[in-house]
Amino acid sequence: MERLNINEKTSRFINQYNLFQNDPIQQVQLQHRLDLVDAFEITEGMRVLEIGCGQGDTTVALADAVGKDGHVVAIDIASPDYGAPLTLRQATDILKQSELGQRITFHFETDFSNVKVDETFDAVVLSHSSWYFRQPQDLFHYFNKIKQVAKRICFAEWNLDYTRESQRNHFCAATILALYSSFVNNDGNIQNLFHKTQIQEFLLKAGFTITKEQTLDASYLQDGKWEQDYANHIRAEFQQAPFRIQTLVHSYFEIMNQASGHQESLDSMVIIAQ
DSSP states (O other), rough: OOOOOOOOOHHHHHHHTTTTTTOOOHHHHHHHHHHHHHTOOOOOOOOOEEEEEEHHHHHHHHHHHHHHHOOOEEOOOOOOTTOSSHHHHHHHHHHHTTTEEEEEEEOOOOOOGGOOSSSOOEEEEEEEEEOOSSSHHHHHHHHHHHHHHHSSSEEEOOOSSSOOOOGGHHHHHHHHHHHHHHHHHHOOOOOOOOOHHHHHHHHHHHTOEEEEEEOOTTTTHHHHHHHHHHHHHGGGGGGGGGGHHHHHHHHHHHHHOOOOOOOOOOOOEEEEEO
């Protein structure tokens, strides 16, 4: 993948907070997260709850946006020892030591569905975390609870409605990995692929009114290649799957790997609802 020319806003963030200066991979991720937070319309002074914060990729962009008078409560169901090459603990410890650290509170091994929330947030953010939900109804229940504790929800996920053939490999890889979680190993990262229409339906059923929808360019991110490489890595494990699934998956592998030339990640869909 060609090296991305980091834009002025991303460069300013890196220099201001002394973060990711020698990490070109994380710089690329940061650039997209800053775009997402702009699309979420997060402003200074807000109190934000982020669900599925992971290693804090979006968290730092949120912390920058809320300013010194705002705060981000970031939670994730995973253990702090989960993740590679850095664990969640290692990655977030770096963030907490920066100027942004005092604006963030991290909670790991925390399932939002089981947490008592005693305050109202200006916004709840789910940024590229919905595919981790093992059951679609779990995500719907989250939306129901969010409606009780937040003025609005800001949602972002990969957009399955890809528009360029160069994004097909990411679509196929994600599909393969969702099938892997269903028929081979249920501990896979990708559990469900949610189309935009299903997210819209869940939000409306939970009592939200959708106020904004947007597609953001994410084609330059590394994720499509990462997912493709991992899918190829676990291909042999599909021998454990039912024969019909093996046949289906074989087709997806062939389509994914026959792509030649420039390959891109899927774009991101953004939905805001109140």
